[in-house]
Amino acid sequence: MVDMLIMVTINGEAKRFSIAPGDLLLDVLRREAYFGVKRGCETGECGACTVLVNGKPINSCLMFGAQAEGTEILTIEGVAPDGKLDPIQTAFLDHGAVQCGFCTPGMILSARALLAGRPDPTEAEVREALAGNFCRCTGYLKPVEAVLAAAQANREAGLSGARTKSGRSRGQARKRQ
Numbered sequence: 001m002v003d004m005l006i007m008v009t010i011n012g013e014a015k016r017f018s019i020a021p022g023d024l025l026l027d028v029l030r031r032e033a034y035f036g037v038k039r040g041c042e043t044g045e046c047g048a049c050t051v052l053v054n055g056k057p058i059n060s061c062l063m064f065g066a067q068a069e070g071t072e073i074l075t076i077e078g079v080a081p082d083g084k085l086d087p088i089q090t091a092f093l094d095h096g097a098v099q100c101g102f103c104t105p106g107m108i109l110s111a112r113a114l115l116a117g118r119p120d121p122t123e124a125e126v127r128e129a130l131a132g133n134f135c136r137c138t139g140y141l142k143p144v145e146a147v148l149a150a151a152q153a154n155r156e157a158g159l160s161g162a163r164t165k166s167g168r169s170r171g172q173a174r175k176r177q
């Protein structure tokens, strides 16, 4: 298979990758050592491979790397680039919302996209936003509580709405794939 070049911005850094036309974005990112992008079901069901593409939560196992040309991608590695945790990460820790952590990157990125457009979400909106992220450990109460707490922390810090480009919920984003 003939390789092709793609240019993407990942976590704020311009990157250029040589990929095969059939490579999944999930494969490209993990090959480039973005190991926070988890390989789960590979069928678009579990959300473990979630990244934000132009601010929208996307299952990277359902997107070709070639489709990422020219986009801005955020992985969990880019959420706290200076070592200072995002309020969502802090809230997950404070609320005991992390056990094995396999689902956590995807959940945090989904939550981040939600809070960018919905700084004061209802519990139902948080649940909808996390609906595409399966957790085999905690159930969902604690992650939902954590996202609501992070929303409050963001509002108090004046951070809401400044973090990603999209406020679309997970359900909305998934329907477009």
Ligand code: FES
Residues within 6 Å of the ligand: 038, 039, 040, 041, 042, 043, 044, 045, 046, 047, 048, 049, 050, 059, 060, 061, 062
């Ligand atoms: S690995 Fe992509 S949705 Fe499960």
Ligand code: FES
Residues within 6 Å of the ligand: 097, 098, 099, 100, 101, 102, 103, 104, 134, 135, 136, 137, 138
């Ligand atoms: S914390 Fe283990 S799958 Fe969610």
